[in-house]
Amino acid sequence: MLDRYGFEPAREAPDRVRLRNCPFHPLAAQAPDLVCGMNHAFLTGYLQxxxxxxxxxxxxxxxxxxxxxxxxxxxxxxxxxx
Structure with missing residues (x-):
């Protein structure tokens, strides 16, 4: 799912996956708090x-x-x- 939505996941350690890309990068450059909060909420909900x-x-x-x-x-x- 993370690949499909453009997050480009990469396993950095057995207990950590880093997301190499923000699918909303152009918007994140203008409103990072908004986009980071949105991505955090989205991924938290996905895990739940x-x-x-x-x-x-x-x-x-x-x-x-x-x-x-x-x-x-x-x-x-x-x-x-x-």
């Missing part, structure tokens, strides 16, 4: 729909890439129950 509590979408801005990455939900201490 998949019932994947062990994975979380986090904001992790990096120049030229999507500001969201997917990682192990226990990595920051929040745990899968949140």
């Amino acid at each position: 729909g998949l019932r994947a509590p062990a994975v979380q979408a986090i904001l992790a801005p990096s120049p030229g890439e999507c500001c969201v990455e997917l990682q192990d939900a226990t990595e920051d201490g929040e745990g899968a129950a949140d």
